Structure formats: C-alpha cells, structure tokens
Amino acid sequence: MFQGRGAPPGGSAEAALPGPRNPLSVISGFLDKTLAMSEFEVRKIRHDPTEIIMRAVQPVIWLLVFGEVFTHIRAIPTGDVPYIDFLTPGVLAQSTLFIAIFSGIALIWERDLGIVHKFLVSPTSRGALALGKALSGGVRGLPQAVLIFILAVILKVQIDWNPLNLLGVLAVVLIGATAFSSISMIVAFLVKTRERFMGIGQVLTMPLFFASSAIYPISVMPRWLQVIAHINPLTYQVDALRRLMLVHGESTYNLGLDFGVLIFATVVLVIISARLYPNIAR
C-alpha cells in the first residue's frame, strides 16, 4: 500500500493508521466517537448559552401559570396527588421533547455548511454519528431538568430526593430525548430543507404532547386517543418520570415496561436515522 514520501505535520512518520479491529476496541471506538459528537454540541452551548436561557421560559409558564390555575380549579382528576405534582414530570418531558423534536434542523444547517460531509468522510460509523447527535439533543434537555426541579421546590411539589431516583430521572430524560431527536433527524434526512422541516416539526409536537399523559391522565381521554397515547413513547417517558420524581409517584405501567419501551424505541429510531444519514450529503 502506498504512502506519501513523508506525512503531514503532527509527529512521527506513519500515515493514516488502520482502524481498530478487535470487538472491544470497536465498541470503545464507537462510544468515544458518539461522545465526541455530543461534546461538539455541548461546547457550542458553553460558548453561547443564550439558547438554554431562552428555553427556560416555556416550562416556567406551564408550571407557574397553567399548573397553578388548574391546580386551583381542580378540573383534572388526579386522585390524591395535587395537580401541580402530577403536572411537573409532564412538563419536564414536554420541555425536553420540544428541544429534541427541533434538533434535526441543525443537520440541515450543517449540510449547507458542508460539516456533515466531513463527518461522513471520516472513519466514523453512521451509528456513532446518529447516536452522538441524538444524544446531544438529550444533553440540551438537562438544564431544563435542573430548572424544573428548582421550580418544583418553589411550588412545594413533593419531590423524591433519593439519589437513585434522581439518576433514574437523568436516564429517562436522556433516553427519551435521544428517541425524539432521532425522530427529528429522520425528518431532516427525508425533507432536507429548513422550511419543510419546520412545518413538519410543528405538526409533530402537538399530537405527541396532547396524545400523552403529560398534562392529564389517559383515563380521561376518549377511547381513540387512548389508543394513540399507548403507542406514544412520550406516555412511557412521563409515566417513568412520575414514578421517579414524586414521593407518592405511581407508575401506571411499571418502570420496567417504561424503560423497555423507551430503549426499544430509541434503538429502532437510531438505526433508522443511521441508515438515512448518508442521504443528506448526496
């Protein structure tokens, strides 16, 4: 195999190394590159946190305005749990959903710049590119989680501070946002333009949100909506969050099923988005 007379600057003379071959190094390479893709996003936020601050507005309104009013009028039957307690995990799920579902537009932007092309030309598996990007949608949701916990304390929501539960919340937020970011990326790969993407993003968010148990129990829904709610991953995310966040939190389905559905949905969606990823550069 040919190599140049020397090698471009950087150190010793060996040129582009062959890639890792044994299974363990393949897996660690995959994880490292996934995290590299996410770190790329985190560094951007660190330089300019304006977006994170602006995003804080929406959950504040939901909890302080919508939550307070509906707690007061007791319009929504939530059993022994005060409505504001019921709503808090729902707002967390909703605000991370809204961040995730629009994260795919960054891919269209990066395609226009040629950054996506460079990612695809690097020796990085499409799976790591897709998962890393989707995971960064989840990372963007974490400041929201912190904010919502602070609001919850102010609103005297009975939060379960058990560290294991908090870790569980972290996991659910990350997994859920990864799934919804993947949906967003799949849309970006298919529509390829900003304008069409924004249209579809709007169309997706509201049905996902309202056809879930985020702001009211599924039992109050009409039958047809209940069916949709049961195939909506957001329902399971909210269910898990309710169980993990609240002192008297109860899970309708049990945590195992919640995690099972969320992980299964994430894996399937990441595989689809990894398959579609190269299309955007063509």
Add this chain to the structure above:
Amino acid sequence: MTAPIIETNALTRSFGELVAVNAMTISVQPGETFGLLGPNGAGKTTAIKMLITLLPPTSGDASVAGYSILSRAGDVRRMIGYVPQMLSTEGALTGYENLLIFARLYDIPRGERKTRIHNALKFMGLEEESDRLVRTYSGGMVRRLEIAQSILHRPPVLFLDEPTVGLDPLARKAVWEHIEQLRNDYGTTILMTTHLMEEADSMCDRVAIMHRGKVAVTGKPDDLKASIGREGATLEDVFIYHTGSELESGGSYRDVSRTRRTARRLG
C-alpha cells in the same frame, strides 16, 4: 511508473436523466497535484463525492490509496483528507475545538491530540488564533483552518473542492502557498477541483478538463497549451478548443447559490 494512487474506471453517476459524471477514467500518481478543471456544473464535485465515498457511483469503479471505493469505503476514509467547497467549520467553536472533534473522529490517540492539533495549526499559520471563535476568522483563515483539519490524521491523499472559491487574491495566494508547502514537504497527493485557469495552471502537475460530465482531455498544463498549436495559448483556449464552449458558462441554480452562500459567509 509507480502504481497510481487514485484510479477511476468508467466512473459514472446519474441523477435521473442527468448524467453528472460520464464514464470518467483518470489516474493520479503518488505525490502529484491533479486538477479537475471545468465550469460550475461540469461534474467536478460529483466526481470528488464519489471518490471520497459520499456518493455511490451509478456504474464503474475507482480506487483510492489501493482501496476500492465500492468494497472498501471504510479503508478509503482512513487514507484521505477532504476540504469541501463550502466553508465547513463551526463558527460557534474555537479553531482548536474544531480540530479536536476531528482528532477524535480520526482515532488520533488521546496523548497525541494536543501536539498534532498545534502542529497542524502552526503549519497553516494559525497558531495565534487557535483559541478564538471561528466566526471571527477571515475567509482565508477559515480555509486554512479547514486544511489543517483535513491533514490532522496525515492522509496520503487530500481532496480539495474549489479550495479558493470566494477568496480575495491575497488570501488565495496564502492558501496556494500552504497547499504547495504541503506537497513539497510531505509528498501529499492532491486532487483538487477548480474553475480558475490561473489556479490550475500554477498549482497542478496535470489537469483533466471536464465538460458536461465528461473528461475532454487530460495532460500537463504546458503540454495542453502547446498541443493546440497557438502561440501564447491559455488553458481557457485549451478548454474552448476541446469543448467548443466558454469556461464561465454552465452551472445549475444549486451550484450558483452554493457559491454565493460561501462568498457571503466570507463577507
């Protein structure tokens, strides 16, 4: 003659009715700077996209650094560097950070990353700017940063798609000098596309003149100019001689809007 480092065999790509690259057969020797010369829409970028494994060919095959782009795409990717036509760095990150992500994607060992990034930045004359956000760079600096990024993993083959499009003459000259230094110091094989005659003439050992997806003629710029039997001929004359049309013509809406977008980003 040594084995070619890039070789294409009837490489073809169609988009529906349009044959963007039509049975392209070229070979590039190790250490050569080879230019694909032609107007916008001639098929240069499509050809590069196939060689760097971004776009599968409709038919034909090619090998880069000994690997088939069809069956060994992963190995091809390890052996090449690529600078796209668009300005493709992240403005919200520093120069150093832009290189860091690629150091990780190219499996450069953790302990070596810092040194390699600094060396690459130094080589491209950007050492002082490494901690500045890229959105504050000039167009020429962004281009040099991209070249630094593309050589981090020391690829034997470098693909440059219109490396100086949209740059002012001074910045263009600086980019040319750095590319030349790369070739002279490290023997990197360079395949570049350009629609600028001057660039092809001064930078390339050999050029393939492309027109409507086909290679019209291949050769050394001086030989090509001499071959049309006219005193003081330029590559433009060679182009007209072989294709019967002007070099500046052509280009789809998409090509033009992309070039303008790049130019706009350059301010």
